[in-house]
Amino acid sequence: MTASVTELSVTPEDRRVAWLATAAVALSLVDAAIPSPLPGVKPGLANIVTLVVLMRYGWGTAVWVSGLRVLAGSLLLGYFLAPGFFLSLTGTTLSLATLGLARHLPTRWFGPVSLSILAAFAHIGGQLLLARLWLIPHNGVFMLTPVFATAALVFGTINGLIAAKLLADTPAAEPAK
Amino acid sequence: MRHWAALLRPGDWLVMAGGAALVGFTLPLLWQGGFAERAIIRQNGQVFAETDLLTHREFQVPGPLGTTLVAVEPGRARVVSDPGPRQYCVRQGWLARPGEIAICAPNRVSVQIAGRTKAYDSLSY
Numbered sequence: 119m120t121a122s123v124t125e126l127s128v129t130p131e132d133r134r135v136a137w138l139a140t141a142a143v144a145l146s147l148v149d150a151a152i153p154s155p156l157p158g159v160k161p162g163l164a165n166i167v168t169l170v171v172l173m174r175y176g177w178g179t180a181v182w183v184s185g186l187r188v189l190a191g192s193l194l195l196g197y198f199l200a201p202g203f204f205l206s207l208t209g210t211t212l213s214l215a216t217l218g219l220a221r222h223l224p225t226r227w228f229g230p231v232s233l234s235i236l237a238a239f240a241h242i243g244g245q246l247l248l249a250r251l252w253l254i255p256h257n258g259v260f261m262l263t264p265v266f267a268t269a270a271l272v273f274g275t276i277n278g279l280i281a282a283k284l285l286a287d288t289p290a291a292e293p294a295k
Numbered sequence: 296m297r298h299w300a301a302l303l304r305p306g307d308w309l310v311m312a313g314g315a316a317l318v319g320f321t322l323p324l325l326w327q328g329g330f331a332e333r334a335i336i337r338q339n340g341q342v343f344a345e346t347d348l349l350t351h352r353e354f355q356v357p358g359p360l361g362t363t364l365v366a367v368e369p370g371r372a373r374v375v376s377d378p379g380p381r382q383y384c385v386r387q388g389w390l391a392r393p394g395e396i397a398i399c400a401p402n403r404v405s406v407q408i409a410g411r412t413k414a415y416d417s418l419s420y
Contacts, residue, residue, distance in 0.1 A: 223306065224306075226304070227304055227305050227306035228304060228306035228307060228310065229302065229303065229304040229306070229307050230302075231302070231303055231304075231307040231310070231311070232304070232306055232307045232309075232310040235307075235310050235311060235314050236310065239314065239317065260324055261324050261325060263321045263324050264318060264321045264322045264324055264325050265325075267314075267317055267318045267321050268318050270314070271311070271314040271315060271317075271318055274314070275311060275314075278307070279299055279302055279303075282302035282303075283299075283302060286302065
C-alpha cells in the first residue's frame with residue numbers, strides 16, 4: 119500500500135498573503151480589545167493592512183488578505199458563523215467592492231485616505247443593510263446611522279492617514295511584513 | 296500636523312467633505328420621532344386635554360383618588376402632584392421627547408408627549 123502524497127507547492131505570493139493576513143488578524147484582535155461604546159463602532163485597524171496591500175500588491179491580494187482575516191479573526195475571537203461573522207463578511211465584501219472601483223480614481227487626486235473613507239462608509243452601509251434585512255427587521259436600526267457614519271468618517275480618515283504614512287515610509291520593493 | 300497634512304491629496308479633502316456632508320444629512324435620523332409638539336392628558340383612558348407645548352399651563356385632572364396636577368411648559372410637561380401612593384409619575388420629572396409618558400395608575404391619569412409622527416403604537420409595562 120502506497121501512501122499518496124499530496125504536494126502543496128507554496129509560492130512566494132502565498133507566503134506574502136499569509137504574512138499580511140497574519141498582520142491583519144493581529145490588528146483585528148487589537149480592535150476587539152478596544153472598548154467600544156456601541157457594537158459596530160470600532161477603529162477597524164485591520165483595514166490599514168487591506169489598504170496597504172491594495173495599493174502595493176493589487177486588488178486580488180487585498181481580497182485574499184481580507185477574506186482570510188475575517189475567517190481567522192472570527193475563529194480566534196469565537197464568533198465564526200455567529201451574526202457578527204456575517205456582519206463582518208458583508209461589510210468586508212462591500213468595502214472590497216468599493217475599493218475595487220475606487221482604486222481606478224486618479225491617484226494624483228485621490229490617495230489612501232479617500233479609499234479608506236469610501237471603504238469605511240461601504241463597510242458600515244453593508245452592515246446596516248444586513249442588520250435591517252436580517253437581524254433587526256425594523257427601521258429603528260437606521261436611527262443609529264449618524265453615529266455609525268461619524269465613526270466611519272473619523273476612523274476612515276485616521277486609518278487612511280496611517281496607511282498613507284506606511285506607504286510613504288516603506289519603499290515599494292520591500293514587501294510590508 | 297504639517298507632516299500628516301502632506302499625506303492628503305486634493306481629492307481626499309473632497310471625499311472628507313463628502314463624508315461630513317453625509318453625516319450631516321443622516322443626523323436628523325437621531326430625531327426620527329420628531330420634536331415634542333403636544334401633550335396629551337388622559338383620564339381613565341379618555342383624552343382629558345390635548346395641548347401644544349408652547350405656553351405655561353396647568354391642568355387639574357380629577358380621578359378616583361383626588362386631583363392630579365399637570366404642568367405644561369414650552370417644550371415639556373410633567374405631573375406636579377398626584378394623590379397616588381407611590382408617586383412614580385411625579386418622580387419621573389419633565390417629559391420632553393415624543394413618546395415619553397408618565398402614568399399615574401392609581402388615579403388613572405396619564406401624560407404623554409406627542410411629536411409629528413408616532414414613535415410606536417402602544418406600550419406595555
